Amino acid sequence: MESDVPKFSIGALLRDAGAAALVAALLAFPLLGFRLVDSARGLTLDTRLLWVVYAGAAVFAGRIVFSLVRISLASRTASAAKPAKPAVPGRARFLFGIALVAAALLLPWLPFADRNIIDKATLILIYVMLGWGLNIVVGLAGLLDLGYVAFYAVGAYSYALLSQNFGLSFWICLPLAGLLAASFGVALGFPVLRLRGDYLAIVTLGFGEIVREVLINWGKVTGGPNGIAGIQRPSFFGLPMVPSLPDGGTTFAQFFGLAFSPNHRIVFLYYLILALALATNLFTLRIRRLPIGRAWEALREDEIACRSLGLNPTTVKLSAFAIGAAFAGFAGSFFATRQGFISPESFTFIESAIILAIVVLGGMGSQIGIVLAAFLLVGLPEWFRELEQFRMVAFGAAMVLIMLWRPQGLLSHRDPTLRLGEFGAVRAKEVGA
Structure with a gap:
């Protein structure tokens, strides 16, 4: 031979x-x-x-x-005489994930971790959370979404408007922003139920641009191109992180007997987005093993077979759009409170492209792969600001190389959500024979 x-x-x-x-x-x-x-x-x-x-x-x-x-x-x-093994075994991936979480928890306390590094790590975690949210839609359900930034914008503007007009705190606005973004996800899901592939991508791209144009032109509510400034900062269980309060209230530094430092808010925001990102990851890992998660993967593999098994594609698609959009809404509300200012220019198509590139580069369905891709596509350009003018050149070159080298992504291995028992494995071999 x-x-x-x-x-x-x-x-x-x-x-x-x-x-x-x-x-x-x-x-x-x-x-x-x-x-x-x-x-x-x-x-x-x-x-x-x-x-x-x-x-x-x-x-x-x-x-x-x-x-x-x-x-x-x-x-x-x-x-190679033996069949190929997964690039990263399940136990090694688990230990690697634990190491990443431990490193993230200890980052603010390391000697070299200044305000600049913590700020950049916070930005990376925002994109990690967005990547994990889009991974539900693209990686698990197989629905190509090019307008994911629209849900990100809905979450940011929902928090800004609710906090300014109704005086609601961040902790109340956070779930409301997620619910509003999820409702927009359902609204997008209904018109695209019959669309697949390129057609679905075009419609979602148009939806994202519609949302951005509404934000620009509805000036009475959204502030138009000027955006919304003076957005309320989150507090630590009602303790604001400010030098002092005019009414004599207790601040975060006074409650814990610390000298006031602007770094308190930076570290608090870092741990807040880390907690949100980890919650997104745990939810995704858990829901993949539930019937709805297996239905998403069945829909991704073959919609006709999925329908023949008695699953309702309408419900499956809407649930994927809604849950993925909810996590984008959570990330958007955090982005608004971190920046203190938002405008439509923060939610352009390039943001959707970067988030989708993170999912594809990391490996669709791979949680750890998305973390690595976010560090490569977002973290490295932030650390090498002097090369910013070559950012898109490097971005395009990286995507071309990864498609040539590993079309399935950096870490594309996914553990099966169901495993055959001993009898099932033997029966499968007999049927295959």
Whole structure:
């Protein structure tokens, strides 16, 4: 039997790399080969042929490396005698998750953890929570949602309007924001019950843009393009984190006998979003093992088979949209209280794209994978602010590479929600035979 390993030929490898370099040079010539120079005589056209050579050489070297890696991986796969095991075993993933939680709990108390690091970690946790919420819709139910930022915006504006107009605290507005976002999820779910794939993506994208346009044009309620400022900050069980109160009330620092520090609020907000994110994770892990979670996965695999088993796709889809939207509403309310100011510019399509990219990059259905993807796509650009102008270039390159290297995502392994017993396994082998 012939081996499936690609045959290695230096000549073919060089020809392939040379062809790729030639194409790259032809594409780079009009883009990099010329530039406008401002001089005393006005604008003149100058050539930069060396840049074209650099582009071709980089593609030539990259193509060779890519081909060698592909051949090496194919050889390793073909020579393996045993069936492939999951990339990350279940016990190792559990221990890794426990280590991540412990590191997150200890982060504010580490010597190097200043206000800047805690702020960035808080931002990453917001996107982790959003990724876990969208994972219910996309990863478990298989419904492509490009307008997820709309529910994020509904939660943020719900909290801001309720707290300012009715004087409600954060702890009362938080569940209300989640309920309002869930109701918007149900409202979106009804018109798209018969849609799948690309058509569903287009409709959800339009829904997200509709919500943003409403926020811009309904100025009397939402403040229009100016947004809403002066949003109420959360308190620690009624103890505000301010230097003092005009009515002589007790503040957080006074109650615990501490000297007032602005870092108290930063650390409190960090632990608050950490608690919300962990609650989202625990809820998702639990609901996956319940009948509704298994119904989502059945719908993702085959809607026709799901219907033939007696499951109602309408209920299954609406529940996925509603629960996923509720978690976006919770994250939106936290975003509003953390920022103290919100505007429609915070809820553009690029936010939906980043959240969806986090889910796809991490591996649809993988909770830990979403954490890693959020750190890569959100955390690294925040730490390297001087490279911000190249953020979208790196973003696109990362997505291209991950689709070539691991189309299923960084950590795509998912434990089955149901396991066959000894009798079931034997019977399955007999039927298969």
